[in-house]
Amino acid sequence: MNSQNSNKRSIAIGRRNFVQSGIGLVGCGLLAETFFPDTTLAEEEKPPVADIIGTQMILKGLDGMSRSTAKGKNPFVDGHNAAAVMASAFFCREQHVPDEAQRELLAFMEKGLLRNRIYEARPREEPVADLEGGLLEDLHEGIGDLRRSGHNIIFGVLSLKALRAVPQAKTPERMAGLREMIRSFRTPDRGIFVPDDEELADLEDEKAFIRFVFREYLSALDLYLNGKGHHGFAGHTLTVGHALLELFRMGYKETARKGVKAFWQFVGQARKGANRGGKKVADGPAKAPTALDDDFWAHYRERRPKELVSSHLIKYPYSYYALLRELDDRVLKERLAENLFHLRALT
Numbered sequence: 069m070n071s072q073n074s075n076k077r078s079i080a081i082g083r084r085n086f087v088q089s090g091i092g093l094v095g096c097g098l099l100a101e102t103f104f105p106d107t108t109l110a111e112e113e114k115p116p117v118a119d120i121i122g123t124q125m126i127l128k129g130l131d132g133m134s135r136s137t138a139k140g141k142n143p144f145v146d147g148h149n150a151a152a153v154m155a156s157a158f159f160c161r162e163q164h165v166p167d168e169a170q171r172e173l174l175a176f177m178e179k180g181l182l183r184n185r186i187y188e189a190r191p192r193e194e195p196v197a198d199l200e201g202g203l204l205e206d207l208h209e210g211i212g213d214l215r216r217s218g219h220n221i222i223f224g225v226l227s228l229k230a231l232r233a234v235p236q237a238k239t240p241e242r243m244a245g246l247r248e249m250i251r252s253f254r255t256p257d258r259g260i261f262v263p264d265d266e267e268l269a270d271l272e273d274e275k276a277f278i279r280f281v282f283r284e285y286l287s288a289l290d291l292y293l294n295g296k297g298h299h300g301f302a303g304h305t306l307t308v309g310h311a312l313l314e315l316f317r318m319g320y321k322e323t324a325r326k327g328v329k330a331f332w333q334f335v336g337q338a339r340k341g342a343n344r345g346g347k348k349v350a351d352g353p354a355k356a357p358t359a360l361d362d363d364f365w366a367h368y369r370e371r372r373p374k375e376l377v378s379s380h381l382i383k384y385p386y387s388y389y390a391l392l393r394e395l396d397d398r399v400l401k402e403r404l405a406e407n408l409f410h411l412r413a414l415t
Contacts, residue, residue, distance in 0.1 A: 288301040308331050
């Protein structure tokens with residue numbers, strides 16, 4: 069190993085050990101900011117990272133998502149796959165994931181998610197500038213009621229974000245596939261209602277909305293850890309809430325506001341939990357790598373989890389860390405740090 073690679077490895081190990089030690093420091097009364105560093109630093113002041121996972125993965129994700137309704141495919145399962153591939157690029161860029169961790173994450177996807185035939189290259193087409201308007205219309209049409217636990221929102225918003233990042237991807241065939249994906253979420257979930265709760269937060273106060281998302285995440289996670297709920301209720305509280313905030317910030321405020329009702333419906337479902345026999349989940353190890361570390365992805369590359377779990381291993385941290393950057397509640401940060409191990413999608 070040359071000195072340059074050795075230095076990169078040392079930096080990655082140092083960062084991982086810093087995060088791990090921070091988990092234990094919470095119990096000693098130290099602030100969460102000790103290991104959840106200030107993310108308000110200007111972008112130009114942050115250390116540069118290589119674009120190992122970047123535009124190519126965004127384009128692949130769009131191709132995959134646009135094929136999720138093809139014959140023999142399942143827009144729910146294959147959509148999870150494609151959403152994770154797109155999210156991987158945004159996660160690495162936004163969180164300045166170290167180069168070595170990016171390489172391991174890419175290897176993890178190449179061994180599993182990227183083997184899906186939805187990623188076959190598309191024939192070359194010329195982009196058309198305004199085609200995303202139809203995709204937004206389709207999303208707006210069905211966003212007001214919960215559908216497949218909000219996956220129309222998650223997949224739709226990631227696709228819109230990806231199209232902004234790679235405008236040359238707005239080709240007729242690709243956009244037709246993306247619109248068909250959104251339209252495949254035709255039926256609202258049954259028996260789901262908005263909770264009667266004055267504390268439900270909307271998007272008009274973004275900071276309050278982020279605090280609300282994390283409170284509901286921790287509540288759903290607590291149910292899961294005590295055998296009274298599914299891990300997916302906690303994880304998707306993050307991903308649906310994050311998607312609506314991103315949609316709002318893209319300028320599609322009317323559509324995002326309409327979607328808040330569906331999010332509240334999901335929160336109601338998560339609060340009810342599920343009967344898992346009260347079997348408690350064991351505590352995680354005192355020290356464990358996170359999705360920011362190369363060891364995390366190397367571990368799961370060897371384990372080769374199934375497709376949905378693999379996608380959640382990427383999408384949950386993507387939303388978690390994006391929202392965490394703006395969380396202004398110290399007590400919530402400490403509680404999140406105490407439960408950081410359980411962010412990973414084990415079920």
